[in-house]
Amino acid sequence: MKPETMSPSNKRGKFITFEGIDGAGKSSHIAGVVELLRAHGLNVIATREPGGTPLGEKLRELLLNKAMHPETETLLMFAARREHLAQVIDPALARGDWVVCDRFSDATYAYQGGGRGLDKNKFADLEQWVHGHLQPDLTFLFDLPPSVAGERITAQGRELDRFEQEQADFHIRVRLAYLERSAASPQRIQVINADQPPEIIKKQVEDTVITRCL
Numbered sequence: 001m002k003p004e005t006m007s008p009s010n011k012r013g014k015f016i017t018f019e020g021i022d023g024a025g026k027s028s029h030i031a032g033v034v035e036l037l038r039a040h041g042l043n044v045i046a047t048r049e050p051g052g053t054p055l056g057e058k059l060r061e062l063l064l065n066k067a068m069h070p071e072t073e074t075l076l077m078f079a080a081r082r083e084h085l086a087q088v089i090d091p092a093l094a095r096g097d098w099v100v101c102d103r104f105s106d107a108t109y110a111y112q113g114g115g116r117g118l119d120k121n122k123f124a125d126l127e128q129w130v131h132g133h134l135q136p137d138l139t140f141l142f143d144l145p146p147s148v149a150g151e152r153i154t155a156q157g158r159e160l161d162r163f164e165q166e167q168a169d170f171h172i173r174v175r176l177a178y179l180e181r182s183a184a185s186p187q188r189i190q191v192i193n194a195d196q197p198p199e200i201i202k203k204q205v206e207d208t209v210i211t212r213c214l
């Protein structure tokens, strides 16, 4: 039987998230973790926020491109998340599949709390409402100076979204809010120095998944 078609165990699957400022270089490492888990015979759903459902992807389009009040932005992030949990994340975990997600609620604390300066205490109520039943089993925080991340984004030479267009001080606040969040949940959030060669990061990420999850 091919690993991909092995029947899932009757245990709840694990939920792994990736976070970091824009340009932190999460994408290729997310793909690496998905590949690693599949090679271990696990059914894996790779998804992202905002997005992950047809409605969520429509909200993503608005969130990344249309100007709006910071509280509207926060509520839409949580609305997309509610749909994502209902349609994708909760059913997958219940089936015993694993879910690897590019960003989750830590991003709201970092971007809308740190970046936009909204009161983070309000997010605790939204978080409880939307996913009081679930936190990620493991979160990777890709950390690096915003100046280095900014150079990477510029080198890609593509059109920038609303968040990427923000000034340096916004990204500095996002980074600090992420680090604050990781200091409050050191068991769950594994900080990775993302200003290192990709092969070193890959090894650190994979070793952590193997030790903590498999």
Ligand code: TMP
Binding pocket: 022, 048, 049, 050, 077, 102, 103, 104, 105, 107, 108, 109, 111, 112, 163, 164
């Ligand atoms: P990305 O998927 O390309 O990383 O882009 C998503 C953007 O949305 C990124 O700039 C971070 C931002 N974001 C928030 O501001 N709050 C959130 O809760 C989430 C999930 C993402």
